Amino acid sequence: MIKTTIAAIDTEKWIRYTMILMVCIWLAVVVVLPLFQLLSKSVVDLEGNFVGIANFIHYFKTPSLFNSFGNSLFVSVMTTIFSVTLGFLYAYALTRTNLPYKNFFNAIAMMLLFSPTLLNGITLVYLFGRKGLVTLGFFGAIPGWNIELYGPVGIIISEVIFTFPQAVLILSVALRMTDARLYEAADSMGASGFQTFITVTLPGIKYGLLSSVLVCFILAFTDFGAPKVVGGNYNILATDIYKQVIGQQNFIMGAVVSVVLLIPTVIAFIMDRIVQRKQVSMIAAKSVPLQPKINRFKDRLFLIFCGFISLVIMGFFATALFASLVKVWPYNLNLSLDHYNFNRMGGGGYSAFFNSIKMSFYSAVVGTAISFTSAYLIEKSRGMPLMRQAAYFLSILPLALPGLVIGLAYIFFFNTTSWNILGFYLPNPLNSLYGTMAILVLSNVVHFYTVSFLTATTALKQLDREFETVSESMSVPFYKTFFKVTMPVCLPAILEIGIYYFVNSMATVSAVIFLYSADIPLAAVAVANMDDAGDIAPACAMSVLIVLTNVVVRVGYGLVTKGIRARTEKWLSK
Amino acid sequence: MKREIRKLVAKSVFSMIFVAFTFMAISSVWAEEILVYTALEDDEIPGYLNLLKNSHPDIDVKIVRDSTGIITAKLLAEKDNPQADVVWGTAATSLLVCDQNGMLEGYAPADLEKVRAEFRDSNPTPHWVGIKAWMTGFCVNSFEIKALGIPAPQSYDDLIKPIYKNQVVMPNPASSGTGFLTVSAILQMMGKDKGWAYLDKLHENIVQYTHSGSKPCKLAGSGESAIGISFGYRGIMQKQKGEPVETIFPKEGSGWDVESNALIKKGVIKKSSKIFLDWAISEPVMKEYAKVYPLTAYSTGVAVPEGYPAEPEKQLIKNDLQWAAANRTAILEEWSRRYESKSEPKK
Numbered sequence: 001m002i003k004t005t006i007a008a009i010d011t012e013k014w015i016r017y018t019m020i021l022m023v024c025i026w027l028a029v030v031v032v033l034p035l036f037q038l039l040s041k042s043v044v045d046l047e048g049n050f051v052g053i054a055n056f057i058h059y060f061k062t063p064s065l066f067n068s069f070g071n072s073l074f075v076s077v078m079t080t081i082f083s084v085t086l087g088f089l090y091a092y093a094l095t096r097t098n099l100p101y102k103n104f105f106n107a108i109a110m111m112l113l114f115s116p117t118l119l120n121g122i123t124l125v126y127l128f129g130r131k132g133l134v135t136l137g138f139f140g141a142i143p144g145w146n147i148e149l150y151g152p153v154g155i156i157i158s159e160v161i162f163t164f165p166q167a168v169l170i171l172s173v174a175l176r177m178t179d180a181r182l183y184e185a186a187d188s189m190g191a192s193g194f195q196t197f198i199t200v201t202l203p204g205i206k207y208g209l210l211s212s213v214l215v216c217f218i219l220a221f222t223d224f225g226a227p228k229v230v231g232g233n234y235n236i237l238a239t240d241i242y243k244q245v246i247g248q249q250n251f252i253m254g255a256v257v258s259v260v261l262l263i264p265t266v267i268a269f270i271m272d273r274i275v276q277r278k279q280v281s282m283i284a285a286k287s288v289p290l291q292p293k294i295n296r297f298k299d300r301l302f303l304i305f306c307g308f309i310s311l312v313i314m315g316f317f318a319t320a321l322f323a324s325l326v327k328v329w330p331y332n333l334n335l336s337l338d339h340y341n342f343n344r345m346g347g348g349g350y351s352a353f354f355n356s357i358k359m360s361f362y363s364a365v366v367g368t369a370i371s372f373t374s375a376y377l378i379e380k381s382r383g384m385p386l387m388r389q390a391a392y393f394l395s396i397l398p399l400a401l402p403g404l405v406i407g408l409a410y411i412f413f414f415n416t417t418s419w420n421i422l423g424f425y426l427p428n429p430l431n432s433l434y435g436t437m438a439i440l441v442l443s444n445v446v447h448f449y450t451v452s453f454l455t456a457t458t459a460l461k462q463l464d465r466e467f468e469t470v471s472e473s474m475s476v477p478f479y480k481t482f483f484k485v486t487m488p489v490c491l492p493a494i495l496e497i498g499i500y501y502f503v504n505s506m507a508t509v510s511a512v513i514f515l516y517s518a519d520i521p522l523a524a525v526a527v528a529n530m531d532d533a534g535d536i537a538p539a540c541a542m543s544v545l546i547v548l549t550n551v552v553v554r555v556g557y558g559l560v561t562k563g564i565r566a567r568t569e570k571w572l573s574k
Numbered sequence: 575m576k577r578e579i580r581k582l583v584a585k586s587v588f589s590m591i592f593v594a595f596t597f598m599a600i601s602s603v604w605a606e607e608i609l610v611y612t613a614l615e616d617d618e619i620p621g622y623l624n625l626l627k628n629s630h631p632d633i634d635v636k637i638v639r640d641s642t643g644i645i646t647a648k649l650l651a652e653k654d655n656p657q658a659d660v661v662w663g664t665a666a667t668s669l670l671v672c673d674q675n676g677m678l679e680g681y682a683p684a685d686l687e688k689v690r691a692e693f694r695d696s697n698p699t700p701h702w703v704g705i706k707a708w709m710t711g712f713c714v715n716s717f718e719i720k721a722l723g724i725p726a727p728q729s730y731d732d733l734i735k736p737i738y739k740n741q742v743v744m745p746n747p748a749s750s751g752t753g754f755l756t757v758s759a760i761l762q763m764m765g766k767d768k769g770w771a772y773l774d775k776l777h778e779n780i781v782q783y784t785h786s787g788s789k790p791c792k793l794a795g796s797g798e799s800a801i802g803i804s805f806g807y808r809g810i811m812q813k814q815k816g817e818p819v820e821t822i823f824p825k826e827g828s829g830w831d832v833e834s835n836a837l838i839k840k841g842v843i844k845k846s847s848k849i850f851l852d853w854a855i856s857e858p859v860m861k862e863y864a865k866v867y868p869l870t871a872y873s874t875g876v877a878v879p880e881g882y883p884a885e886p887e888k889q890l891i892k893n894d895l896q897w898a899a900a901n902r903t904a905i906l907e908e909w910s911r912r913y914e915s916k917s918e919p920k921k
Binding site: 125131331537 | 609638640748780781782790795798815
């Protein structure tokens with residue numbers, strides 16, 4: 001009996017070892033190797049000869065390209081300042097005040113996550129362009145206001161819209177994780193509200209704050225959707241890559257710009273990691289959750305602030321919807337569904353839309369399965385610390401990779417038929433994936449991997465290790481524990497990851513724009529193509545369809561899982 | 575007994591699936607798929623393809639459409655491993671560049687003898703054959719210029735006047751065929767030095783360089799800009815859609831290029847590719863081209879479409895396509911050196 005148990009544990013151990021090894025190999029193949037291929041392309045010439053850093057020298061000597069670097073830094077820093085400030089106030093209102101309708105305000109902010117960044121640019125054109133609603137003063141109803149949209153102003157506004165919900169998300173988590181005892185102490189020591197804010201609140205969330213700064217910076221630095229629409233002649237790095245690769249099919253220069261793009265991103269990533277590591281020790285087991293005190297004045301002030309932001313967001317989506325329905329903006333304001341007929345448009349029309357839904361669904365299923373299983377194996381296994389650490393690091397790595405870089409790296413990696421390694425030709429078994437649905441799904445799985453993985457890890461951390469130990473001692477195979485205990489308990493987190501994958505895959509253009517093929521057009525790519533052709537109203541209509549799909553999926557998910565959550569979360573409440 | 579029936583059902587299901595697969599396999603052999611790269615406008619392609627579907631249901635066409643510069647860059651990038659079977663309706667200057675790289679296979683489509691000499695490669699077995707010409711046209715938003723109190727520009731010379739400062743949108747010649755033919759026309763008409771000096775002045779008036787040649791016209795149509803340097807067809811179509819755009823063909827003459835077809839040189843040349851090329855200059859589709867473009871590879875008797883000059887030939891400048899093709903790379907490099915480096919927004 002004992003012997004067989006030991007044997008069982010042994011095989012189990014081996015199964016786990018193999019699986020963790022597989023996680024490492026899988027991440028190495030889909031993250032490290034393509035990245036390596038990209039780096040190696042940046043140091044060769046068009047004929048494939050090694051030229052060292054010659055390409056980079058050429059890059060920094062080309063004034064237009066070099067300017068872009070400064071421009072990118074400028075707009076990203078400005079975006080970060082605005083986004084984090086607004087995001088902080090909003091998150092503060094959601095967590096530290098007695099704001100009414102918190103769920104509503106939270107949902108409104110999160111809705112911005114559902115839209116392709118191109119839509120931010122397009123809607124801004126309808127609001128602040130030469131014929132925009134605001135510029136014309138709602139068609140002459142009130143005095144107009146021209147903000148000179150095209151250029152840095154437009155880019156910064158669209159990137160703030162893009163990064164604001166991310167800042168709110170990160171900062172609400174940080175603000176929630178605070179110890180009420182600190183505030184009691186400050187109170188009893190007679191500290192003023194402002195003093196408490198400086199000495200308790202800010203230090204308490206400094207890691208979250210840094211994290212949100214870095215995330216907003218990375219996102220703004222690497223997005224090219226909105227700048228393409230409202231950038232005018234203001235060039236930034238991300239649009240340069242797009243122009244080099246799509247416009248001139250100069251993949252080598254695209255690789256060079258990608259590497260330049262990666263430098264600040266990787267620095268931000270490393271800083272974020274250092275910060276995150278320190279944060280773990282912040283919350284003690286004895287912490288008491290903070291209950292916001294009632295403060296009429298403060299609560300009302302924040303209600304006005306959140307109400308204003310929500311109005312702006314709703315106005316933003318309303319404008320997009322309205323613009324997509326107007327016949328000939330701004331000359332014929334009759335409403336019609338003409339722009340929703342994509343027959344004579346580029347980009348693939350409804351087949352693109354349905355492809356996107358399919359792709360997002362596959363990405364959700366595959367991405368959730370892989371990220372959750374990997375998180376489980378890394379979190380709930382014992383032994384092999386080195387390999388688990390390696391797997392953990394590889395899982396975090398995709399966070400530093402902008403979609404553009406993933407897309408380009410995948411072109412290089414998957415389009416290679418064979419490698420010449422020291423004179424031996426090694427055929428690329430993954431070459432057949434190129435131009436298929438599979439590579440699109442794969443790029444999404446990797447692009448949104450880290451956040452999903454971290455969500456899964458957090459959920460798994462809340463689960464007591466005892467489950468594993470007990471089932472081990474009762475010689476229940478680990479996969480049974482996994483399916484019978486771990487998965488059901490973590491179901492809310494699993495579904496959350498699935499939705500995250502779905503909505504992001506629907507809205508993203510950056511990686512897939514390099515990877516889609518003529519038979520598999522995609523909705524978000526169609527938005528980019530229609531915008532390039534100047535068909536802005538249909539591009540707006542397609543974006544509205546994407547947002548609506550995401551809203552329906554999200555709301556549907558909320559309704560369907562209400563029951564499941566109620567059941568699976570019962571154990572949490574005593 | 576029950577088991578027997580079950581077996582029978584299973585068997586018949588299997589055989590049905592088998593038959594279905596066989597059919598699919600056979601039909602996929604019948605309908606040969608060809609990959610066609612084209613720079614024709616998105617809204618004209620479906621009409622033409624309907625004609626093809628009616629007369630050649632056995633050809634399965636997969637279309638990759640983008641602006642001229644993108645299609646050219648794509649073709650050149652895939653030089654060693656060509657993907658496209660056929661190029662359809664893409665600038666002759668671009669195809670000449672491809673030809674210089676030895677990427678095109680000679681093919682004489684049926685009806686070739688009807689095609690005008692300047693619309694085809696001079697080789698006896700031509701490497702490219704044109705279908706129609708397209709030319710520079712200014713799309714002018716009549717509401718906007720009225721509101722601004724400025725007259726509609728009638729010539730290239732007008733366009734550089736200070737009254738049009740920040741009112742003009744122009745396609746980027748690197749990505750747009752219309753952009754390139756306009757820049758090439760200016761350089762050919764005025765000569766190199768004067769031409770670049772002109773473009774420097776024009777740059778002062780440009781708000782934005784766009785990806786495609788149609789976008790400037792669509793921006794003018796929606797009032798996002800007052801004037802868009804674009805091409806004839808686009809302006810006329812936007813007007814038909816109800817946008818307040820007038821198309822003005824510059825007094826000095828319009829730059830132009832020939833939208834042409836070519837067979838790509840590759841390991842296996844499909845039979846359908848040649849059938850497609852025959853069809854693409856055949857009379858029925860040529861008549862369709864002629865309904866919206868005044869100059870086609872051969873005359874079809876269709877009247878000059880409304881909005882174009884009555885004698886479209888006279889509107890064309892003296893254009894050396896060979897020169898344009900030979901200097902394409904140099905022109906584009908000079909262009910981006912001059913105008914893309916000024917990336918600061920203009921005041």
